[in-house]
Amino acid sequence: MIFLSACSSSEAPIVELMLDEDQVIAIYQRVDSMSMADLQTDSGSMELATWLFSESCGSCHQADAKGRKGVPDLTDQYWLFEGTEAAIAHTITSGRSGVMPEFGRDIGEVELGLLVTYVESLAASEELNSNETAGKVIYEEFCVACHAIDGTGIANLGPNLTDEHWQWGGNMITIRQSITAGRKAECPAQEDVLSLQQIQLLTAYTLNLSAAGS
Ligand code: HEC
Numbered sequence: 001m002i003f004l005s006a007c008s009s010s011e012a013p014i015v016e017l018m019l020d021e022d023q024v025i026a027i028y029q030r031v032d033s034m035s036m037a038d039l040q041t042d043s044g045s046m047e048l049a050t051w052l053f054s055e056s057c058g059s060c061h062q063a064d065a066k067g068r069k070g071v072p073d074l075t076d077q078y079w080l081f082e083g084t085e086a087a088i089a090h091t092i093t094s095g096r097s098g099v100m101p102e103f104g105r106d107i108g109e110v111e112l113g114l115l116v117t118y119v120e121s122l123a124a125s126e127e128l129n130s131n132e133t134a135g136k137v138i139y140e141e142f143c144v145a146c147h148a149i150d151g152t153g154i155a156n157l158g159p160n161l162t163d164e165h166w167q168w169g170g171n172m173i174t175i176r177q178s179i180t181a182g183r184k185a186e187c188p189a190q191e192d193v194l195s196l197q198q199i200q201l202l203t204a205y206t207l208n209l210s211a212a213g214s
C-alpha cells in the first residue's frame with residue numbers, strides 16, 4: 001500500500017489497520033475538505049491516524065504516546081512547544097530540536113552540587129536554605145538566558161524547570177547529567193516523508209491525545 005508508507009520500527013508495538021484500501025483512499029480524499037474539529041471526531045480518520053501514529057511516531061513516542069526518557073508524553077498538558085493546532089502541525093512538518101549545552105567544563109564540582117540543589121528546589125515552593133541560595137547565584141550566571149530568571153522557561157529556548165514534569169528526570173543524578181553533559185533531542189521533520197493529508201490526520205490525532213489526557 002504505497003499510500004501508507006511511513007518509517008516503522010521493529011521496537012514499536014504494531015497497530016493493525018482494519019480499514020481496506022478503498023476506505024483509506026476515501027479518507028485521504030476527504031481530509032482537505034474537512035475542518036480540524038470534524039477530523040478529530042471522524043472515526044475512520046482517527047482509526048487511520050492511530051495506525052499512522054504507531055508507524056511513524058511510535059518508535060519514539062510509543063504507540064500509547066506516553067513517551068520515554070528524552071521523548072515527551074503527548075497525552076499530558078505539558079508542552080515544550082505549544083499545544084495548539086499550528087504548533088503541532090509545525091512540529092510534525094518541520095521537526096524540532098532542543099539542545100541544552102554542556103556545562104561540565106564551566107562549572108566546578110562544588111558549584112555544581114549547589115546548582116543541582118537549587119534546580120531541585122525550583123519544583124518545591126519552599127524557602128531556600130543556604131546551599132540553595134548559593135546555587136541560585138550560579139543559576140543566575142549560566143541558566144537564565146534559556147530557562148528564565150524564575151526557572152519557568154522561555155518558549156523554544158529552554159523548558160520549565162519549576163513543574164513536576166521532567167523530560168530527562170528530576171532527581172539529583174539526572175539533573176546533574178543534564179547540566180554537565182548537556183541534552184539533545186530531536187523530533188524529525190516529516191514533510192518529505194508524509195503527505196499533507198497524513199500530517200493533518202496526525203495533527204488531529206495529537207490534539208485528541210492531550211484533550212483526553214490529564
Ligand atoms: C526519532 C524519534 C521521534 C519520532 C519518530 C517522532 N518524534 Fe516527536 N518528538 C521527539 C522528541 C525527542 C521530541 C522533543 C524535542 C525537543 O526536546 O526539542 C518530540 C516532540 C514532539 C512534539 C512536541 C511536544 C511538546 O511537548 O511540545 C510533538 C507534538 C511531536 N513530537 C509529535 C510527533 C508526531 C506526531 C510524530 C510522528 C509523525 C513524531 N513526533 C515522531 C521524538 C520523535
Ligand code: HEC
Pocket residue numbers: 070097098099100101103115119139142143144145146147157158159161165166167168169170175178179183184185
Ligand atoms: C542555550 C539555552 C540553555 C541554557 C543556557 C541552559 N539550558 Fe538547560 N535546557 C535547554 C534546553 C533546550 C533543554 C531541553 C533539551 C531537550 O530538548 O531535551 C534543557 C534542559 C535542561 C534540563 C532537563 C530538564 C528535564 O525536563 O529533564 C535541566 C535540568 C536543565 N536544562 C538545567 C539547566 C541549568 C541548571 C542551566 C545552567 C547551568 C541550563 N540548563 C542552561 C536550554 C538551555
